Amino acid sequence: MRIIGFDTATDDTVVGASVDGETVFKLVIPPGPEGRPVHSESLLEAVTGAAEAAGGWARIDRIAAGTGPGTFTGIRIGLATANGIALSTGIGLAGVSTLSALALPMLGPGHATLALLDARRGEVFAALYGPAGESLREPFVCGPEDLASHIGEFGPELLAGGPGAVRFSEDLDRAGVSIADPEADVHHLSAGSICELGATADPESLSNPLEPTYLRVPDAQLWLERHGRKAGP
Amino acid sequence: MPSLAIETSCDDTCAAVLEGPVILSNVISSQAVHGKYGGVVPEVASRHHLELTGPVIRVALEQAEVEVGDLDSIAVTAGPGLIGALLIGLSTAKAMAAPRHLPLIPTDHLQGHVAANFLEPDPIEPPFVCLIASGGHTLLAGVREYGGFEILGETLDDAAGEAVDKAARMLGLGYPGGPALEKLAADGDPGTFDFPIAMSRDPGLVFSFSGLKTALVYRCRDLGEGAIEEHRADLAAGFQAAVVEQLVSKLRRALDRDAWPAVALGGGVAANGPLRRAVADLCEERDIALKLVPTELCTDNAAMIGSAARYTPALAYPEYLAFDAFATGGGR
Numbered sequence: 142m143r144i145i146g147f148d149t150a151t152d153d154t155v156v157g158a159s160v161d162g163e164t165v166f167k168l169v170i171p172p173g174p175e176g177r178p179v180h181s182e183s184l185l186e187a188v189t190g191a192a193e194a195a196g197g198w199a200r201i202d203r204i205a206a207g208t209g210p211g212t213f214t215g216i217r218i219g220l221a222t223a224n225g226i227a228l229s230t231g232i233g234l235a236g237v238s239t240l241s242a243l244a245l246p247m248l249g250p251g252h253a254t255l256a257l258l259d260a261r262r263g264e265v266f267a268a269l270y271g272p273a274g275e276s277l278r279e280p281f282v283c284g285p286e287d288l289a290s291h292i293g294e295f296g297p298e299l300l301a302g303g304p305g306a307v308r309f310s311e312d313l314d315r316a317g318v319s320i321a322d323p324e325a326d327v328h329h330l331s332a333g334s335i336c337e338l339g340a341t342a343d344p345e346s347l348s349n350p351l352e353p354t355y356l357r358v359p360d361a362q363l364w365l366e367r368h369g370r371k372a373g374p
Numbered sequence: 375m376p377s378l379a380i381e382t383s384c385d386d387t388c389a390a391v392l393e394g395p396v397i398l399s400n401v402i403s404s405q406a407v408h409g410k411y412g413g414v415v416p417e418v419a420s421r422h423h424l425e426l427t428g429p430v431i432r433v434a435l436e437q438a439e440v441e442v443g444d445l446d447s448i449a450v451t452a453g454p455g456l457i458g459a460l461l462i463g464l465s466t467a468k469a470m471a472a473p474r475h476l477p478l479i480p481t482d483h484l485q486g487h488v489a490a491n492f493l494e495p496d497p498i499e500p501p502f503v504c505l506i507a508s509g510g511h512t513l514l515a516g517v518r519e520y521g522g523f524e525i526l527g528e529t530l531d532d533a534a535g536e537a538v539d540k541a542a543r544m545l546g547l548g549y550p551g552g553p554a555l556e557k558l559a560a561d562g563d564p565g566t567f568d569f570p571i572a573m574s575r576d577p578g579l580v581f582s583f584s585g586l587k588t589a590l591v592y593r594c595r596d597l598g599e600g601a602i603e604e605h606r607a608d609l610a611a612g613f614q615a616a617v618v619e620q621l622v623s624k625l626r627r628a629l630d631r632d633a634w635p636a637v638a639l640g641g642g643v644a645a646n647g648p649l650r651r652a653v654a655d656l657c658e659e660r661d662i663a664l665k666l667v668p669t670e671l672c673t674d675n676a677a678m679i680g681s682a683a684r685y686t687p688a689l690a691y692p693e694y695l696a697f698d699a700f701a702t703g704g705g706r
């Protein structure tokens with residue numbers, strides 16, 4: 142299977158391609174000056190390179206796109222790009238959870254894996270996976286101090302990783318959660334993981350348009366729910 | 375060969391298929407969801423655009439009986455507008471164009487409102503002056519060529535439609551407020567309350583609507599709850615008359631300055647009946663032509679973007695792969 146995978150839910154633009162399980166293209170484009178992500182400018186160029194590396198658009202079997210959670214605009218640039226390619230070429234789409242792709246290289250026997258992304262506002266996006274990647278806790282958002290209550294029963298046999306684990310390592314220490322080696326690659330999302338999960342996605346579930354995972358409602362909706370209609374700004 | 379156009383700059387998700395100046399399909403999905411917020415919420419708009427853009431494009435192609443493989447180019451609004459909303463249309467358009475090596479035509483939204491007048495049936499040709507008034511923009515465009523325009527004057531603060539929406543909200547009407555305010559105003563006496571015609575002594579062609587909004591706040595405060603209820607229609611009529619008068623007086627001044635042979639209207643506010651009548655009277659008085667496009671081409675739509683794209687330089691593949699949207703300024 143020839144598959145292109147990408148994710149723009151984090152500040153990086155992550156793009157890869159694989160042919161029958163072998164990586165033929167991988168590229169991570171970090172944010173530009175002042176930390177501004179460059180998803181809009183860089184994604185399609187990288188995806189085009191990935192398509193060429195995998196034998197050209199006509200031979201691509203599937204597009205795997207990260208559905209978040211992460212930055213709202215980033216997620217949408219990725220999914221709109223995937224939708225556009227599918228509309229134009231008819232290539233099937235597989236949505237891949239950004240957290241499950243992050244967890245993939247950390248999975249292993251004897252422990253559960255806690256994938257953590259920095260959700261800004263002092264919070265984390267988190268999800269918990271069993272040894273074979275089975276979901277133990279669906280993606281959620283919470284303050285780092287509340288993580289312990291979400292992962293309670295798994296605490297001792299838990300390995301945490303991802304940019305959110307690095308950022309909130311002290312909170313995790315306090316909760317007794319082990320963190321993957323800070324120097325290890327596993328803290329960064331890899332295109333290979335997106336491709337691998339996309340390749341194993343059930344063909345029945347290939348869909349267009351893809352569903353984003355926001356985990357947070359828009360601020361305006363929160364305001365409305367708290368203050369009611371008349372009190373808006 | 376047919377071309378596809380996509381527009382997602384504000385709260386309408388739009389796609390159209392054109393064959394030259396002929397509209398084969400023009401699909402507009404308005405996001406009613408913003409009503410409960412009393413205005414467009416950018417994050418809410420972006421979420422809906424992501425859901426709707428694909429389906430709206432599919433319907434536009436189906437209605438036009440055109441396959442993706444038949445298209446010769448893809449046009450898309452690149453700005454100005456809400457950046458997160460623009461990025462949905464632009465990302466989709468780029469990703470549709472690239473695998474087929476189609477040219478991409480990044481188009482200016484305001485040029486789109488001007489170019490709505492070039493569509494069949496009954497297209498007009500430059501020169502003409504175009505009054506564009508909506509919730510996002512208020513300006514007088516001097517159009518001397520198909521591919522561009524000169525801003526003769528624009529608003530210093532709120533857009534006309536934005537002021538109308540806020541007034542409608544103060545009077546307890548829903549969003550969008552334009553049609554509701556117009557309906558209410560029809561039963562009111564515009565002479566009951568005095569509203570300032572902003573910038574009337576300013577010799578230029580700039581607009582301002584924030585003072586008008588403040589005036590309504592004061593009128594309401596002076597009246598008190600009960601009396602507001604009694605005078606809602608009069609307040610609506612007075613407010614609307616002041617908006618129309620400001621728009622028309624600046625248009626009149628533009629016509630005084632230059633011998634424009636024709637006038638055109640664009641933007642959601644251009645669907646307002648009293649404005650259309652006042653502009654029609656002005657054109658009759660000056661004996662110049664008036665071009666009124668149908669309402670669905672006045673409000674945001676993708677057919678106008680496809681029309682503007684005919685006079686906008688196309689970017690060949692792969693030049694546009696790194697092309698980004700712009701929230702303000704840019705294109706021209």
Ligand SMILES: [Zn+2]
Pocket residue numbers: 483487508510641673674
């Ligand atoms: Zn507009």
